[in-house]
Structures are given as C-alpha cells and as structure tokens.
Amino acid sequence: EATATQAPQPRKLAVPDAQTVTEVKHFTDRLFSFRCTRPASMRFRSGEFVMIGLMAINEKTGKEKPLLRAYSIASPSWDEELEFYSIKVQDGPLTSRLQHIEVGDQIILRPKPVGTLVHDALLPGKRIWLFATGTGFAPFASLLREPQTYEDYDEVIITHTCREVGELTYGRDLIEALKTDELLNEVIGEGFWKKIKYYPTTTREESPKMGRITDLMRKGEAFKDLGVPVINQESDRAMVCGNLAFNLEIKEMLEEYGLEEGANSDPKHYVVEKAFLD
C-alpha cells in the first residue's frame, strides 16, 4: 500500500513561520498575555506590530490556511523572546481559539514588523505621553522596557483607561517590575523608573481615579494630578493606542494643544495606532 511507505510528517512542518509558546498568563476572562520563541533573524523597533495567528479551516474550501491578525509586540527589541497581550473574544475568529494556547503549542508569526508607534516618528522633546485604553497598552509594554525611551525624554507619562480594575493588572505589574529591571538600571542608571508617571483610570468599576483620560484632561484634573503643565508643542510628545473612538477623540485634543501627527518618514509631535480588538 502506498501509505505504508510514507514516513509520518512531523507536525511542525504543517505550520509555516511556526514559533513555540513559552509562557501564558491569564488576567481576566477578557485578557491574557503570552510569550513565544523569536526567530533568530527577526529585528524590530520597540512599539512595532507583526501578524500572528493559527492555522484554521477555511469553511468554504475546507482547506487549512493561516488565520492572522496584527498584534503589537509587547516585549522590547532586545528581548530574546516575543511577548503579546491579547483580548479574548468568545466569538472572535482568532482569539476564541488563541485564548486556549498552552506552553509548547505553536503559533504562526510572520517576521515582518511595521508600525508608527516608534521613536523615529517623533521629534525630540522633554516629556513623552503614552496614552492607552484596554489592550492598547501592548506597544507601550515594549517601549517602557526600551532604554531609548528614557534616553530621549526627561519624563515618561503612561495613562491607561480601562473599564474594570482587573484590566489594569498587566500594565501595573509591568511598571512595578521596571524597578528591578537589571538592563534598564544598568544602562539608564539606578532610579531611572522615577522618570515614569503612571496614571491608571477606570470607567465602569470603582478605583482611586475614575473617568476617561480624555475627560480628565479636559477638566485639567489629569495635569493637576500629575503635576505637569498642559500639553504643548514645545515640550510634549505623544503616542496613542486604543479603541477607535478614543484614538479619534484624543487625536483631536492633541491637535488643539498644537501637536501635529508624525510618521516614520516625517517625524513630528504625536503618533497613533489602533489597538487590536478581534
């Protein structure tokens, strides 16, 4: 029989651009993070995104093909592994399955990083604002672990607006861990983390600071709490990553403060990217 002479195909070869999952952490019923191996030749700039996914059966053709989505890389460019921070959507095409990955499983990763939330797209400034909602924290998890962020700016302000308190955990743990980050303490100097101002807010569950960051800025409350002047073109730079409505609203506010949108080829005062929502 023909099949008797065929060697079994190693499972690995069925998946193009396969990487192996090395860690999975679940935060809430809506959020999880995971780490995987990094292709040896893959370079990226902190803040960029890649396409990742799983093999899926195409319902029309019945054939297996890659189902991919754009994910911000949450780990810094120097890390030997890659980290991702993801939403879990129960009927989401990708995340309904991706949320069940375990250590040792394989995912697909196309090693072609791109994106606008990079230092190259901003002109020099005194203070950088990182504005996130929900899983929009991911690219900032990369940038907050990137030495250049502290080399380029005197002050780093990270705001994170979520519906519920539990959704702040990933970001809060990451910022707490910076205090003992060996590389950053060595490269930037001990106590570098004092440059960071963390401003978490919630909108649908009680917490010390409630409200959307946009409203808190309009009222002047956010600037007062942080002890900084209102955003201005001379000293402030900003990166934005959140849901669509948030991105549009804060973009309009930043323009009113006098900031202009930059790009890789034309660095200016702020940059924006959409958070992944399956």
Ligand code: A2P
């Ligand atoms: P809210 O609860 O008032 O809608 P989501 O989980 O829907 O992506 O939202 C994440 C966070 O972003 C929520 O706290 C939500 O607040 C907030 N948000 C949604 N739209 C805006 C907006 N236009 N400006 C500021 N924050 C927003």
